[in-house]
């Protein structure tokens with residue numbers, strides 16, 4: 686990891702009625718692969734949602750590569766280069782894999798259409814390039830034989846690949862991965878992890894939520910542990926794993 690933080694989150698707060706999901710979270714993420722773990726209900730998903738514009742935080746700040754993105758909407762955060770994988774929404778399940786790959790995530794299509802309107806002829810060239818990139822991405826993730834199939838017909842693992850392919854097409858600087866390997870068979874799992882390491886070596890930053898602690902320990906440079914809406918501790922995987930506070934937080938769950 687380099688010394689310059691890619692993401693700096695300070696005092697992040699979010700409640701739902703009487704439930705405090707985030708209670709002043711301070712997390713700094715440097716380049717590389719950082720794991721984010723914590724028992725059920727620790728606040729991991731809320732944390733992801735608040736830093737990617739899906740939810741407004743009640744307090745605190747989020748800085749991405751030196752830019753304050755607190756409270757910004759998702760499309761503008763995506764444009765800054767911070768993206769998260771998200772499940773293919775039901776309405777996109779009837780669209781083909783190719784169509785899903787051609788749609789920029791998080792409502793950017795309106796902006797794209799606007800650009801096309803203004804730029805006229807350049808649009809055809811842009812579209813050809815987008816199609817080629819989508820096809821290359823599908824080929825890499827071994828989804829090319831499924832390009833004309835509806836996304837809803839994919840297996841769980843193939844959907845995860847499609848989700849990752851979609852966010853990578855936005856050319857991000859940092860990707861938040863929310864259990865990218867759930868339901869993925871071992872061959873596909875290895876392929877996704879290899880791709881993540883390859884992208885990391887090219888300078889991409891990952892923050893990786895995963896319930897499989899073994900995977901986190903094996904593949905992350907640094908691990909942040911959340912518990913009850915706060916950061917409990919952080920450090921190298923081996924130190925975190927043997928930390929008594931972490932063991933207590935998981936209350937005997939396998940670590």
Ligand SMILES: Nc1ncnc2c1ncn2[C@@H]1O[C@H](COP(=O)(O)OP(=O)(O)OP(=O)(O)O)[C@@H](O)[C@H]1O
Pocket residue numbers: 701704705706723724725726727728729730731732
């Ligand atoms: N939309 C919501 N409405 C009400 N409460 C919510 C909402 N979203 C999250 N919560 C509550 O906030 C707390 C944190 O939830 P969150 O989903 O962020 O945790 P998590 O660490 O991602 O959990 P898990 O590992 O089980 O997915 C929980 O108590 C949860 O019930």
